Amino acid sequence: MEEVEARIAQQAAAFDPAIEGYISYAIGGRGKRLRPILALLAGGATGKLNSGHVDLAVIVELIHVATLVHDDIMDEAERRRGQPTLNARWGNSLSVLLGDCLFAHALNLSTNFENSGIGRTIARTATMVCSGEMIQTQRRFDLKLSVEDYLRIVEMKTGSLFSAAGELAATISEADPSVIEMFKIFGMQIGTAYQIYDDCLDLAGSESVTGKTLGTDLRKGKFTLPVLIFLRSASEFERERCCRLVLEEKCEEMTELLKNGATNGALNESISAGSELIRKAQNALEKAGSNPYADALFSLGDALREIFDQLRV
Amino acid sequence: MEEVEARIAQQAAAFDPAIEGYISYAIGGRGKRLRPILALLAGGATGKLNSGHVDLAVIVELIHVATLVHDDIMDEAERRRGQPTLNARWGNSLSVLLGDCLFAHALNLSTNFENSGIGRTIARTATMVCSGEMIQTQRRFDLKLSVEDYLRIVEMKTGSLFSAAGELAATISEADPSVIEMFKIFGMQIGTAYQIYDDCLDLAGSESVTGKTLGTDLRKGKFTLPVLIFLRSASEFERERCCRLVLEEKCEEMTELLKNGATNGALNESISAGSELIRKAQNALEKAGSNPYADALFSLGDALREIFDQLRV
Numbered sequence: 001m002e003e004v005e006a007r008i009a010q011q012a013a014a015f016d017p018a019i020e021g022y023i024s025y026a027i028g029g030r031g032k033r034l035r036p037i038l039a040l041l042a043g044g045a046t047g048k049l050n051s052g053h054v055d056l057a058v059i060v061e062l063i064h065v066a067t068l069v070h071d072d073i074m075d076e077a078e079r080r081r082g083q084p085t086l087n088a089r090w091g092n093s094l095s096v097l098l099g100d101c102l103f104a105h106a107l108n109l110s111t112n113f114e115n116s117g118i119g120r121t122i123a124r125t126a127t128m129v130c131s132g133e134m135i136q137t138q139r140r141f142d143l144k145l146s147v148e149d150y151l152r153i154v155e156m157k158t159g160s161l162f163s164a165a166g167e168l169a170a171t172i173s174e175a176d177p178s179v180i181e182m183f184k185i186f187g188m189q190i191g192t193a194y195q196i197y198d199d200c201l202d203l204a205g206s207e208s209v210t211g212k213t214l215g216t217d218l219r220k221g222k223f224t225l226p227v228l229i230f231l232r233s234a235s236e237f238e239r240e241r242c243c244r245l246v247l248e249e250k251c252e253e254m255t256e257l258l259k260n261g262a263t264n265g266a267l268n269e270s271i272s273a274g275s276e277l278i279r280k281a282q283n284a285l286e287k288a289g290s291n292p293y294a295d296a297l298f299s300l301g302d303a304l305r306e307i308f309d310q311l312r313v
Numbered sequence: 314m315e316e317v318e319a320r321i322a323q324q325a326a327a328f329d330p331a332i333e334g335y336i337s338y339a340i341g342g343r344g345k346r347l348r349p350i351l352a353l354l355a356g357g358a359t360g361k362l363n364s365g366h367v368d369l370a371v372i373v374e375l376i377h378v379a380t381l382v383h384d385d386i387m388d389e390a391e392r393r394r395g396q397p398t399l400n401a402r403w404g405n406s407l408s409v410l411l412g413d414c415l416f417a418h419a420l421n422l423s424t425n426f427e428n429s430g431i432g433r434t435i436a437r438t439a440t441m442v443c444s445g446e447m448i449q450t451q452r453r454f455d456l457k458l459s460v461e462d463y464l465r466i467v468e469m470k471t472g473s474l475f476s477a478a479g480e481l482a483a484t485i486s487e488a489d490p491s492v493i494e495m496f497k498i499f500g501m502q503i504g505t506a507y508q509i510y511d512d513c514l515d516l517a518g519s520e521s522v523t524g525k526t527l528g529t530d531l532r533k534g535k536f537t538l539p540v541l542i543f544l545r546s547a548s549e550f551e552r553e554r555c556c557r558l559v560l561e562e563k564c565e566e567m568t569e570l571l572k573n574g575a576t577n578g579a580l581n582e583s584i585s586a587g588s589e590l591i592r593k594a595q596n597a598l599e600k601a602g603s604n605p606y607a608d609a610l611f612s613l614g615d616a617l618r619e620i621f622d623q624l625r626v
Contacts, residue, residue, distance in 0.1 A: 092386075123417065
């Protein structure tokens with residue numbers, strides 16, 4: 001991962017000196033680097049790690065950071081990873097363009113693979129991620145959003161990039177098609193579970209621990225899994241009350257409702273849904289055989305499930 | 314061009330049905346389609362037009378439209394091509410994502426060329442366009458901006474996409490390297506001239522004719538060629554007065570100054586600089602030989618120069 005971290009940092013130098021500083025700030029945020037970790041572990045699990053895997057790790061992280069930059073503009077978020085967001089620091093205009101630059105550069109790097117199918121999958125994934133974000137934005141405050149709609153959005157906006165990291169890492173290792181397919185599904189499941197976790201965190205987490213502004217989803221009309229599960233099983237009376245709270249922007253009361261467990265355990269049910277996805281991913285991984293990288297991937301699933309469980313009420 | 318227009322319209326269908334409508338609105342704006350025209354004419358001038366040229370034409374227009382969508386957000390523009398802008402109609406969040414979608418889709422299409430160098434040039438050009446826009450944004454209200462800085466920004470943000478359209482059209486025709494190089498420079502010169510024209514128009518044009526909100530450049534602190542030429546040759550006294558007007562956001566007075574010719578003919582000088590670029594591009598084109606497509610490209614230069622001249626004061 002050190003090599004990936006160094007290579008991510010190096011990317012700023014590819015830009016015009018006038019904008020290098022902004023790029024450095026954007027990519028230097030010391031995120032969790034989950035997508036690069038997945039790319040490297042899946043690469044090692046399926047063959048000998050090579051520079052192609054490192055490139056892939058850098059590309060998926062750049063695409064992710066680009067979407068974060070644009071997310072923060074739309075959410076008007078002030079802090080991310082304990083630091084001021086780009087938009088809080090330099091305004092929306094520069095941030096829109098900075099996101100574009102990161103995005104373009106990532107796709108630029110992806111054209112360097114000899115196997116042109118890799119660049120193609122990355123570009124297709126980028127379209128998928130943006131489309132997922134767009135559908136999510138379009139359906140804000142939409143009380144007809146179903147759990148299935150939610151899962152589809154999450155698979156598009158988050159799962160697809162994890163999925164591409166897994167699939168392409170195995171492709172770069174020249175693994176068997178069945179193994180490539182397994183890592184593609186593995187990435188989708190882990191990515192989807194991670195997004196469910198992140199959404200639960202926005203409701204039930206603590207700002208001092210996460211280092212970002214929480215509670216933004218409901219305020220922005222984004223109905224996430226716990227809210228949707230609650231609405232699905234709520235009585236007519238409860239549903240109306242809940243909808244009124246959201247539409248009147250009394251999100252804190254709504255959040256309290258979900259946190260104190262008065263909502264038929266909707267938060268816990270969401271956590272269980274995420275844990276179940278991780279378990280499925282781990283089962284498929286086990287069948288594909290064991291080596292230190294595959295074992296580390298398995299442990300990554302365990303770790304994600306554990307932090308998930310800490311949100312239970 | 315009809316085929317290109319139909320193919321541009323078709324692109325909306327590549328997206329999720331939920332967002333197809335937005336994409337259609339964005340790409341259906343009936344712009345001038347200058348970049349696709351350049352791609353097709355340069356393709357025909359260097360060989361027999363094929364579906365690769367049409368793809369190229371679609372891709373450069375999609376990248377252009379994506380940047381317009383993001384530009385309109387940053388400029389808070391209300392109208393474009395006589396219609397409400399996307400941000401005026403659906404808000405900034407959806408527009409940020411819509412621009413991203415168009416951008417990702419264009420780069421997605423560009424990975425379909427068998428010659429992977431084409432996709433690579435398109436991705437590099439996209440990075441260049443975004444970087445140019447970013448430097449421009451970063452240097453708003455910067456009274457130290459020189460004419461050379463301005464030209465470099467314009468070459469990056471506008472010239473490079475025209476240049477790629479010319480270069481890659483000739484590449485798809487499998488033209489000689491020297492011919493490809495000529496069209497690359499031709500595109501850069503025409504694109505740069507066009508941007509100079511567009512910048513003069515923002516100062517001296519009429520809203521009812523152009524269908525977009527004018528005068529936004531100065532208001533946003535974007536110093537364009539006429540302003541920079543005036544500042545360069547102005548006396549200390551005039552310069553201070555002018556800078557005060559801009560910083561105090563009295564842009565209309567400043568525009569009047571430039572329009573009524575009290576500014577040492579800075580507007581006319583800008584127009585001449587653009588015309589000169591077009592002439593150079595035409596000269597190189599003539600040397601490369603004549604055919605109906607090359608002749609049409611030559612006429613395109615004439616047409617651009619004529620509308621340029623109408624802005625003279």
